[in-house]
Amino acid sequence: xxxxxxxxxxxxxxxxxxxxxxxxxxxxxxxxxxxxxxxxxxxxxxxxxxxxxxxxxxxxxxxxxxxxxxxxxxxxxxxxxxxxxxxxxxxxxxxxxxxxxxxxxxxxxxxxxxxxxxxxxxxxxxxxxxxxxxxxxxxxxxxxxxxxxxxxxxxxxxxxxxxxxxxxxxxxxxxxxxxxxxxxxxxxxxxxxxxxxxxxxxxxxxxxxxxxxxxxxxxxxxxxxxxxxxxxx
Numbered sequence: 001x002x003x004x005x006x007x008x009x010x011x012x013x014x015x016x017x018x019x020x021x022x023x024x025x026x027x028x029x030x031x032x033x034x035x036x037x038x039x040x041x042x043x044x045x046x047x048x049x050x051x052x053x054x055x056x057x058x059x060x061x062x063x064x065x066x067x068x069x070x071x072x073x074x075x076x077x078x079x080x081x082x083x084x085x086x087x088x089x090x091x092x093x094x095x096x097x098x099x100x101x102x103x104x105x106x107x108x109x110x111x112x113x114x115x116x117x118x119x120x121x122x123x124x125x126x127x128x129x130x131x132x133x134x135x136x137x138x139x140x141x142x143x144x145x146x147x148x149x150x151x152x153x154x155x156x157x158x159x160x161x162x163x164x165x166x167x168x169x170x171x172x173x174x175x176x177x178x179x180x181x182x183x184x185x186x187x188x189x190x191x192x193x194x195x196x197x198x199x200x201x202x203x204x205x206x207x208x209x210x211x212x213x214x215x216x217x218x219x220x221x222x223x224x225x226x227x228x229x230x231x232x233x
Contacts (some may be wrong), residue, residue: 001023002022003140004025004160005023006160024217024221025164025212025217026217028149028212029149032118033149034205038126041126044123045123050088052088053130054089054128055090056125056127056129056132056147057091061114062099063094067135068135069099071134072134072180072183073099073102083106083188087191091110092111092121094114096114125150129191130152130190131152131154132156132187133154134183137159138160139160141156141162145208148172149209149212151201151204152201154171154173155187165211167207171207
């Protein structure tokens with residue numbers, strides 16, 4: 001039992017491929033991770049509601065090199081100079097306070113520490129206009145699925161199983177891993193095209209509801225184990 005087509009295809013080429021392989025997408029609680037009113041979310045986290053286009057960088061440890069947040073943040077600083085006072089970065093996770101030193105008059109950076117509860121994370125995600133997830137290696141990120149469920153478009157690396165959740169130009173964008181200028185270009189595109197951003201937001205929520213809801217995952221998992229238990233030795 002695997003959770004992405006990416007992993008299913010990988011294991012089909014190994015000795016495991018001699019055995020039946022099934023793929024069941026895992027999911028998130030779409031009743032917790034849902035679109036919410038932004039001002040109320042800002043108040044819940046003790047923040048001022050932003051009037052800028054908010055770019056989210058969210059991970060349990062934002063300094064983890066594999067996630068590529070720091071070089072992307074440096075690219076966003078340059079983008080901020082090109083779009084003065086239009087952008088804000090919300091960094092959520094352990095080590096987020098270390099990122100605020102890159103703030104400039106043109107790019108505000110707000111830091112929020114690691115949020116342990118799903119409810120708090122959903123609140124933070126609802127403060128974002130887009131989530132950036134420039135990972136260098138991934139199967140399928142639950143953070144990205146949580147953002148989609150909140151109606152937040154995701155811009156992520158086209159690696160692993162990420163493309164099984166994020167459809168380029170539909171509910172977010174896929175970029176080449178490590179090509180941070182592509183991420184910045186997509187941010188700029190959304191920041192100046194609110195209609196496009198709204199279209200992607202609607203599709204993001206719909207993707208989570210139809211493909212990555214935790215209740216669907218549980219039902220599929222129960223059905224899978226029932227099938228396995230009925231198999232003869």
